[in-house]
Amino acid sequence: MIIAVASGKGGTGKTTVAVALSLAGSEPVIYADCDVEEPNGSIFLRPEVACTEKVLVEVPKIDEEKCTSCGKCARFCQFNALVSLGTPPLVFPELCHSCGGCEIVCPAGAISWKKVPVGEITLGKSDGGRISVIQGKLDVGSSLAPPVIRQVKSYIADDALTVIDCPPGTSCPVIESLGDADYVLLVTEPTPFGLHDLKLAVETVRVLGLPFSVVINRFDEGDSGVEDYCLEESIHVTARIPHRREMAEAYSKGGNLFDAIPEMRALFEGIPRIIERGVEEK
Amino acid sequence: MKEIVVISGKGGTGKTSITGCFAALAENAILADCDVDAADLHMLLAPEVTKKTDFISGNEAIIREDDCTGCGICMEKCKFNAIEITAEGKYRVDPFGCEGCMVCVEVCPVKAIDFPPNHCGEWYYSHTRFGPMVHARLGIAQENSGKLVSTVRREAAAKAEELKKDLIIVDGPPGIGCPVIASITGASLLVVVTEPTISGKHDMKRVLELAKHFSVPALVIVNKWDINPGMTAEIEKETLLGDAYPIGRIPYDRAFTAAQINGRTLVEETTGTAVENITTIWEQVCRKLK
Numbered sequence: 198m199i200i201a202v203a204s205g206k207g208g209t210g211k212t213t214v215a216v217a218l219s220l221a222g223s224e225p226v227i228y229a230d231c232d233v234e235e236p237n238g239s240i241f242l243r244p245e246v247a248c249t250e251k252v253l254v255e256v257p258k259i260d261e262e263k264c265t266s267c268g269k270c271a272r273f274c275q276f277n278a279l280v281s282l283g284t285p286p287l288v289f290p291e292l293c294h295s296c297g298g299c300e301i302v303c304p305a306g307a308i309s310w311k312k313v314p315v316g317e318i319t320l321g322k323s324d325g326g327r328i329s330v331i332q333g334k335l336d337v338g339s340s341l342a343p344p345v346i347r348q349v350k351s352y353i354a355d356d357a358l359t360v361i362d363c364p365p366g367t368s369c370p371v372i373e374s375l376g377d378a379d380y381v382l383l384v385t386e387p388t389p390f391g392l393h394d395l396k397l398a399v400e401t402v403r404v405l406g407l408p409f410s411v412v413i414n415r416f417d418e419g420d421s422g423v424e425d426y427c428l429e430e431s432i433h434v435t436a437r438i439p440h441r442r443e444m445a446e447a448y449s450k451g452g453n454l455f456d457a458i459p460e461m462r463a464l465f466e467g468i469p470r471i472i473e474r475g476v477e478e479k
Numbered sequence: 480m481k482e483i484v485v486i487s488g489k490g491g492t493g494k495t496s497i498t499g500c501f502a503a504l505a506e507n508a509i510l511a512d513c514d515v516d517a518a519d520l521h522m523l524l525a526p527e528v529t530k531k532t533d534f535i536s537g538n539e540a541i542i543r544e545d546d547c548t549g550c551g552i553c554m555e556k557c558k559f560n561a562i563e564i565t566a567e568g569k570y571r572v573d574p575f576g577c578e579g580c581m582v583c584v585e586v587c588p589v590k591a592i593d594f595p596p597n598h599c600g601e602w603y604y605s606h607t608r609f610g611p612m613v614h615a616r617l618g619i620a621q622e623n624s625g626k627l628v629s630t631v632r633r634e635a636a637a638k639a640e641e642l643k644k645d646l647i648i649v650d651g652p653p654g655i656g657c658p659v660i661a662s663i664t665g666a667s668l669l670v671v672v673t674e675p676t677i678s679g680k681h682d683m684k685r686v687l688e689l690a691k692h693f694s695v696p697a698l699v700i701v702n703k704w705d706i707n708p709g710m711t712a713e714i715e716k717e718t719l720l721g722d723a724y725p726i727g728r729i730p731y732d733r734a735f736t737a738a739q740i741n742g743r744t745l746v747e748e749t750t751g752t753a754v755e756n757i758t759t760i761w762e763q764v765c766r767k768l769k
Contacts, residue, residue, distance in 0.1 A: 205517045207490010207653040212678070234654035235488050235685065237678040275537065275581050296558050296580030337688040340625065340657040365490045365653055366516035368617055368624045372575050389739050390495065394517045400619045405575065418733075420740050445731075449676035449707040 198473055199359045201378035203402075205394030207365035209384045210414035210438065215362040216241045217454040218382075219328050221465035226328050227359040229352070231374035233316060233333040233345040238362050240451050244321030244330035252333070252345045253312035256290040257299050263307035270299035270308065291340055316345035320352065329357075342370040350377065358469055367401045375402070380472045381409040382435060387419035392426055399432065408476060415440035435471070436464055480639050481667040481768045482632075484513070484695075486651035486659060488682030492674045493702040496735050497757065498650040499523035499744035501670075502609045504761045508646040510607065511635040512614040513628045513662040515600065520650045523744050526605030526612045534600040534615065534630060536623040537579040540572045546591035553583035553592065575620050599623050602630055604638070611638055625661035628652070632662070646768075655689045663690065668768060669697040671723070675710035680717060687721035697723040698767060700760060704728035726767075727760040729753050 202215040216238055219228040230238040257270070257279065264285040271281035278292035279299055290313050300308040316339060319332045333349035335342050342364065350373075353359050363374040375381060381402045385395040395411070402409045411427055416437035427434050438444075438454070438461065447457040455462045485498045498520060502510050512520040542553070542562075547569045554562040554570060561576030562583065572583070572592075584592045599622065602615035613635040615627050635647050649666070652658040663669060669690050673683040683699065690697040699718040704711040715725040730752055738748035746754050 206519070207487075207517075209491060234656045234659075235678075235682040237489075237681060240677045240681060273581065273585070275579055294558075294578050294580055296578065296582050297556065298580055298582045298585065301556070301582060301585055335656060337655060337685055338660075338692040340660050342654075342656045366624075367619050368516045368658075369622050370656065372620050376576075388736055389522050389742070390519045393519060393522060397517055397619065404619050419736050445703075445706050448678075449674075449710055451677045 198380070198469065198476070199353065199361060199378045200469065200472060201361040201363055201375050201381045202384060203363035203371060203375065203381055203398060204365060204384045205367060205398035206385070206391055209386045209391060211384050212237045212241065212362055213414070213448065213454055214382060214384050214412050215360050217461070217465045218360045218468060220324065220453060220455065221462055222469065225357050227353060227357050228328055228330050228362070229349050229359060230332040230362045231346045231349055232362055232364040233335045233342050233349070234364060236332050236334050239330060239332050241453050242323040242328060242330050244323040246319055246321040249317055249319045251314045252316040252318060252348045254315050254344050255295045255310040256293045256313050257288055257308045258311045259285050259288065260307045260309065261285045263305045265305050267304065269302045269304065273298050273302045294341070315339040315341060318348055343373045346370060346373045367397050371401065372405070375405055375407065378407060379476055381407050382412050383409055384412045384414055385423055386414050387416055387421070387423045389422060391419070392422040395423060396426070399430070410435040412436045412438065414438045435468060480636065480645055480647065482647040482649060483668050483670060483764065483768070484649040484651045484663050484666045485670045485672060486663065486686060487653055487672045488655060488686035489673065489679050490653035492672045492679060493735065494672045495519045495523070495650055496739065496745060497672050497700065497702070498648060500746045500757045501648050501761055503744045503746045504758060505609070505646060505648060507644050508610055508648050509635050509639045509642070509644045510610060510612040511631050511647055511649045512612070513631050513649050513658070514652040515615045515617045515624055515627045515631065516652060516658065518614055518616060521614055522742060523739070524607040524609060524612060525742060526603070526607045526614065528603045528605045530604040532602050533598060534602055534627055535596045536599045536626045537597045538581065538594045539574060539579055539597045540577055540581070540583050541593045541595065542570050542572055543591050543593060544569045546589060548589055550588060552586050552588065556582050556586045578622065600627055602627065602634065604634065611642065613638060625657040628658045628661040655685050659689065660693070663695050664693050666695050668764070669695050670764060671697055671699045672702055673699060673714060674703050675701055675707040675714060680710065680714050683714065684717060684721060687718070687723050691722060698726040698764065699723055700727055700729060701725070702729045703731040705730045726763050727756055729756045
């Protein structure tokens with residue numbers, strides 16, 4: 198079963214919840230960090246790194262001998278990654294989505310492909326080998342997170358419990374991360390910003406047709422807006438994490454939820470089973 | 480005209496709360512929210528929308544089922560696995576997977592695929608108690624956030640020109656990817672808001688690398704600095720190593736949440752150390768801009 202941990206707003210505690218879910222049980226689990234712009238799970242899981250590999254994407258290479266400067270490739274490209282001014286085209290690799298269209302429309306067979314790096318995958322083991330940690334990291338200056346996320350997800354095995362730590366927001370990197378998920382936990386905080394962005398996240402998972410529930414972090418702070426909203430919309434609140442200064446301090450040093458609030462462990466241990474039962478019933 | 484962009488790398492460090500304070504403290508500025516994916520600045524500034532414009536960007540492939548012969552070439556050529564087979568053996572484009580590359584439209588032997596323009600969201604021109612504001616909303620599960628960010632910045636600059644404003648204050652998105660790059664390229668100055676945690680430090684380092692990559696000068700604020708004073712000092716050291724300047728600290732203050740609940744900026748909500756710190760930081764930011 199794949200459980201994705203997401204939120205509209207950043208900084209609500211996605212990574213805290215995803216790490217806690219991975220740490221709580223005693224079964225093998227895969228933790229996949231799809232927040233590739235700012236992956237933080239490894240700070241808390243401290244995996245022993247087994248290997249790293251580059252994420253490569255294909256971008257067009259122009260054979261200037263064969264190119265007739267017809268400009269068809271540049272006119273076809275929807276991402277403005279090729280520019281032709283009556284000359285063989287200039288390629289802007291950072292805009293390329295690797296769709297292959299330019300090669301298809303080129304009448305002279307002048308386009309082939311070369312691989313350029315956009316990120317890195319790190320595979321490791323944590324908690325004595327029980328937790329497999331897959332981390333994707335977008336190279337600084339690269340703009341396209343989805344290819345890195347796709348590669349992280351290529352390591353997910355079907356049989357194991359998998360926890361996906363998603364990026365914030367509601368746009369393409371989040372959609373890419375949520376694909377294949379069986380269930381989504383939306384982490385929020387009881388503030389107006391938290392509620393506003395939770396509503397966007399709820400809209401997103403509803404559009405995708407995924408079952409979900411909410412985790413309220415620092416539930417005893419702020420106002421009642423999030424609780425009221427969940428009640429009105431009949432959204433289940435799976436967990437409420439209290440606000441404790443010890444939690445903020447533990448987090449700042451790379452400590453996990455159970456270092457600060459050990460009594461939360463039992464609840465998190467039960468969450469995958471509760472979710473599994475709920476998903477099966479549907 | 481100068482443009483300041485407030486970013487953070489990590490989400491939830493207080494970017495929007497601090498941008499709101501800057502908006503309140505600035506004179507003669509245009510405000511812009513480039514966090515088009517999860518925009519929150521309007522909740523502090525209560526903008527009255529005076530103009531709403533649809534944001535059309537890119538195209539979306541749609542297969543006309545009646546004309547589809549079921550040959551499957553589109554599926555074979557789609558690099559995004561965005562084409563699925565329906566129960567009737569026809570093909571269908573998954574709108575969430577489609578990146579609008581037009582390859583399927585090109586390869587379909589019977590030209591059964593339409594390619595209409597994509598309505599991705601809308602952007603707004605508004606009035607606030609602190610001046611004009613340009614903001615936007617990206618549609619749920621939409622692409623092209625970078626282009627919407629560019630639209631917001633372009634419109635903010637045009638308004639500034641028209642109204643003879645000399646400053647644009649931009650609330651940026653989290654992360655370091657496409658919308659962030661679109662927010663910072665060519666800006667006058669970045670203000671990076673971080674927090675004294677290992678994650679905050681890790682994410683700030685990546686943002687400073689990005690700033691360097693695009694040659695935009697950066698200043699760093701440590702928010703909630705007293706949660707971990709040792710980490711705050713480390714972050715300030717890293718800031719200097721990353722060719723940026725630490726410009727101040729703001730203590731953890733529950734009044735930030737109270738202000739948010741009341742729909743006000745912190746400088747309107749209360750007085751005290753946090754407000755004093757922010758005011759000093761703002762004066763320094765203005766000095767750096769000169």
